[in-house]
Amino acid sequence: MALTKTDRDILRLMQQDATITLTELAERVGLSPSSVQRRLQKLREDKVILRDVSIVDPKKVGGAVSMLVEVELERDRPELLPPFLRWVTETPEVQEAWGTSGRGDYTLVILAQSVEHFDALADRMMELNPNIRKFTTSVVLKTLKRGLVVPVG
Structure with a gap:
């Protein structure tokens, strides 16, 4: 789907506040509410x-x-990868996960109630995933920016 300038404007506004009314959204992008509704449905x-x-x-x-x-x-046990990926997707504390290059194979962002909660989660991760060779953890001391907005040009 090729995005128009109006589609991109709608996406920008929706990423800022998805509770914006159709009427306000329509006014801001210069269309009728029904046109905006059709574009949102298509998007x-x-x-x-x-x-x-x-x-x-x-x-x-x-x-x-x-x-x-x-x-x-462990790279020599590829049959054990699906359980690890399932654990990642099914564990609510895992907020984000990326397959990465560099020292590790995956980087996870985990949100825990406490260090003790994380410790129990890490024990469970290791117990359920025998193909984990090792993991390193960095505690986030300060959040400088947290964003979900995707630049739409």
Whole structure:
């Protein structure tokens, strides 16, 4: 799908605040509410917009410690990769996960209630995934920027 300037404007505004009304969105992009609604529907159907979510402050709901975890796997046991990937996708504390180059194979962003909570989670990760050779953890001391907005040009 080729995005028009209007589509990009809609995406910018929706990323800032997905609760914006159709009327306000239409006024801001210079279209009718029904035209904006059709464009939003098309953007969702084409999987340009994947989901509309609420962003929650982790400190206000008990998730106060962020960790960056670099995981190195045993490469000679590829049959054990699917369980690790399933663990990553099914573990709610894993906020983000990337396959990476460099020292580790995967980097995980984990949000835990405490260091003790993370320690139990790490024990469970190792127990359920015997192909993990090692992992290193960095505790996030200060969040300088947290963003979900994708630049749309």
